[in-house]
Amino acid sequence: MNPRSSQPFNLDPAQLARAAQAIAQADALVVAAGAGMGVDSGLPDFRGTEGFWKAYPALGRERVDFYAIACPESFRTDARRAWGFYGHRLQRYRATRPHAGFDLLRRWGQGMAHGLSVFTSNVDGQFQAAGFAPDSVHECHGAIGRLQCLQPCSGALWSADGFVPEVDAGRCLLLNVPPRCPHCGGLARPNILMFNDSGWIETRTQAQAERQARWLAGARRPVVVELGAGLAIPSVRRFSERLVRQHGARLVRINPRACAVPTPHDVGMAAGALQALLALEKALRPGPGAG
Numbered sequence: 001m002n003p004r005s006s007q008p009f010n011l012d013p014a015q016l017a018r019a020a021q022a023i024a025q026a027d028a029l030v031v032a033a034g035a036g037m038g039v040d041s042g043l044p045d046f047r048g049t050e051g052f053w054k055a056y057p058a059l060g061r062e063r064v065d066f067y068a069i070a071c072p073e074s075f076r077t078d079a080r081r082a083w084g085f086y087g088h089r090l091q092r093y094r095a096t097r098p099h100a101g102f103d104l105l106r107r108w109g110q111g112m113a114h115g116l117s118v119f120t121s122n123v124d125g126q127f128q129a130a131g132f133a134p135d136s137v138h139e140c141h142g143a144i145g146r147l148q149c150l151q152p153c154s155g156a157l158w159s160a161d162g163f164v165p166e167v168d169a170g171r172c173l174l175l176n177v178p179p180r181c182p183h184c185g186g187l188a189r190p191n192i193l194m195f196n197d198s199g200w201i202e203t204r205t206q207a208q209a210e211r212q213a214r215w216l217a218g219a220r221r222p223v224v225v226e227l228g229a230g231l232a233i234p235s236v237r238r239f240s241e242r243l244v245r246q247h248g249a250r251l252v253r254i255n256p257r258a259c260a261v262p263t264p265h266d267v268g269m270a271a272g273a274l275q276a277l278l279a280l281e282k283a284l285r286p287g288p289g290a291g
Helices: 012-025 035-041 047-055 057-061 070-079 081-095 102-111 201-214 235-247 275-284
Strands: 028-033 118-122 137-139 142-149 157-159 187-192 222-227 250-254 268-269
Touching: 012 222, 012 250, 012 275, 028 102, 028 235, 028 268, 035 275, 047 057, 047 137, 057 081, 070 081, 081 187, 102 118, 102 275, 118 235, 137 201, 142 201, 187 268, 222 235, 222 275, 250 275
Parallel strands: 028 118, 028 222, 118 137, 222 250, 250 268
Antiparallel strands: 142 157, 142 187
């Protein structure tokens, strides 16, 4: 495991067996991932104000919480600080290697008759970095690797690949020139759904949602493996539970603190993502069938 991975939990053998059975009997895998999915890769999950300030001590010293920095207004009032925060995250995500659990999920899904699809609230691009096909990923809150105009002057989106942030992490300030909109010359921002955000351009995410809905329509026995989805912003949990209600999916919910499930047919596992996935891989060998 990554040296910064979550602490191991005592897994219930009966729950583990039930979860492995749900995966083995499925013809389609839906991966539903929240911030906890990245913890075993060394990424912070910003759990609570103290956790956020531990990750960003400069903001903690000034008592700037996640809601205050992760909003369009922060770019209007202090672009160097806002891009210091998002630029630091962009640097970190680019340098992060996805943990082994990503590869396990990809292989399980590829072995199923209808394949796999991802729904994630994470903006870090880790699924694509782990080899998931881009057209199989639905990023419900957008992606830090795409930029848009802050105004916005149009519906244009473009890649952030040409922007290499230089950040003073101790002060959470961008040192170089922030990215500009190629159409109007105004300040650019990440194409991420922020708090109090009326300017987010959702066309890319909407197209991902429509593609995923078409894929789901062809699944006969889907299983949702949900990982690290929290309660504070429950986008991922709501998606998982909607699939249980509307598509008859079975849910395997992996969460170290909140693993209660909506029906007796579902399975909750109190564990971190990587530990649970490694245990499931062992239980599944030689792997889930193709339906």
